[in-house]
Amino acid sequence: MTFVADSDAWGGAEVHLTHHLRRAAGLGWTASLVAAEPVAARLAPVVPPAGGLAVVPVARHAAGAPAVRAALAASRPDVVAVNLVDPASNAAVVEAALAVAPAVGTLHLGGDTGRPGLAALYTRLAAVLTPSSDIAARVSADLGLPAGQVRVVPNGVDVPSDPAGPAGHRVPRVGALGRLTAQKGFDVLLEAVGRLVAAGTPLALVVGGEGRDGAALRAAAAGLPVTFTGFVEDVRGFLAALDVFVVSSRVEAGPLVLLEAMAEGLPCVSTDVGDVAVRLGGDVVVVPTEDAGALAAALGGLLADPARRADLARRARARAVADLDADLMVRRTFAVLARAAGVPAGGAGKGPGRDSRRAGHRGPAT
Template sequence: MRVSFVADSSAWGGAEVWLSHHLRRAADNGATAALVCTAAVAHGFARLGLDLDRAVVPLTRHAAAAPSVRAALAAQRPDVVVVNLVDPASNAAAVAAAQEVAPTVGVLHLVGDTRAGEERAALCALYRRMAAVVSPSHEGRDQLVADLGVDPARAHVVPSGVDVPPDPAGPAGHPVPRIGAFGRLTAQKGYDVLLAALRRVEPPFDAVIGGAGRDGDALRAAAAGLPVTFPGWVDDARAFLAGIDLFVLSSRVEALPLVLLEAMAEGLPCVSTDVGEVRRALGEDVVVVPVEDAGALADALAGLLADPARRADLGARARARAERSLGADLMAARTFRVLAGVAGGGAG
């Protein structure tokens, strides 16, 4: 089975990490992988060191057509194409181009705007032509079926997974507990809410927020007077996580975020907003608080900071959950089963 993956992305993020896990595991799942990606993310895939057919094309997000994507895919001659969908609408041109070449599977990473009027009608028609669609969350699947008219038999939930290291770092053990978070510095990630929560938490603590993005300057200004540092883009997630004692995900919108699963796999106690699949997939092994509720987030953080034994127990349970059900091998096997069904002429 020849599978071409399309990353029509303007920046590296969780969707590209998801794709990387599948590229690395294609051969183990009976597939030969190829890649079509933009220059903005090509360096990240190059770092994987994989010997695969790779084409770099212009970004076509929000464009009317994607001829470069179509040409690159046609040259790769795939049995099935997988298009990373940042949200329901923005990668429509890449999806349409893929559908001209081979049966196409979309991976919807985030719920979002499904447009209105003629735009919505065109988007629904596009999604109904999908051979299958995958989402890491039931929320995403529900939007695919209810808002975009995807046949429920072709809409699949495949929970996210990560590499589960054999040597988890666990909490760093700083005398003053260190809270950590990282991701793109944009409104989606809710770091403004995290900073508001930290202003309500009594010291001692310090915090580190890794990442880069368009809201970086505003967030640094908002952190004035707080024991918070911004080290910039995180190239090595494991090294970053090894330096903290408590991980927090403050996002407004997610499916089942890989960064949270990576923190759990390292044995860190975690606090997360109630986004996407977090509560359903992770149960009581993460402290879950309402979205955009700085007071609830502050209470959760303060409670854990004041209780080292509870932090240790939560970290141990997070690691055990990761070992049981959050591995990337399991995620990839489930995804490639869907792709094999499509390539074999089924409904995915």
């Protein structure tokens, strides 16, 4: 198989991809990667040596993706797995993948489904995967995809055997991690922290990540107990220094960093995005999106109640151990890829010869 990462910045979609690349060989697959230049270097260490890495220009929002198509053709895959940010922005890469082999797309955000020709393009995919049942329903309805073509594969993460748990700072340390963009709602989080500080609640906020809104967010945080760390290479180390974790996003499918925080045994607060409320609501404090007052109230309640924080931390860890492990996510994804390639679920190496499979695929006329 060949994975495609057409992203202009590092985030949860790229972390999702690393889990699949690292596990491919163990499930019988030879995996290669075609990656856009901005994320290629960080993905390179997890590309299996037997597969290989091709670095190409970003094709998001472009009319075509000739470099992606050429790299895919050179890898001669049995199936292509396209890591999609949202339906419209990666359309050129989907077109390139379909010209080479059967393709499956993993959709991490709902986004714009109104682009002309998008429905016809997505109908040609062997399957569309997404971590969110809400996104699955909307994409199916908006694009008129056949029943069963869109499938929900819940996100998963590496669940450590040695969770760090809450750090135990005298002044509780709240953390958030993600791209510094409007999608992540850090402006709402800063407003919530401002309200808590005004009410006399002791806390410190640590925000990890980088992005185009970094300067504006730092300016908005002036005078507040907020630290911006920049890009976080060691996520486990970042989480180990926290007492509470918060997701303030406006839009998500299934925030991986929330699952990572739960796996470390941190009490968590999240906005009601994706499937968070349905899948995790019993073990995470869930608040409405874009509601600084509700977010401040939720954080303030936890910060004032150490016993409740400890209970929520235990429940978060237990949920992670029970059903948030990435192994299950990856096995489900590869089962879909195997069906698309026409090989047994154990991997391409166990099916018929590569040439017979490739000869059976017909890309669009050129």
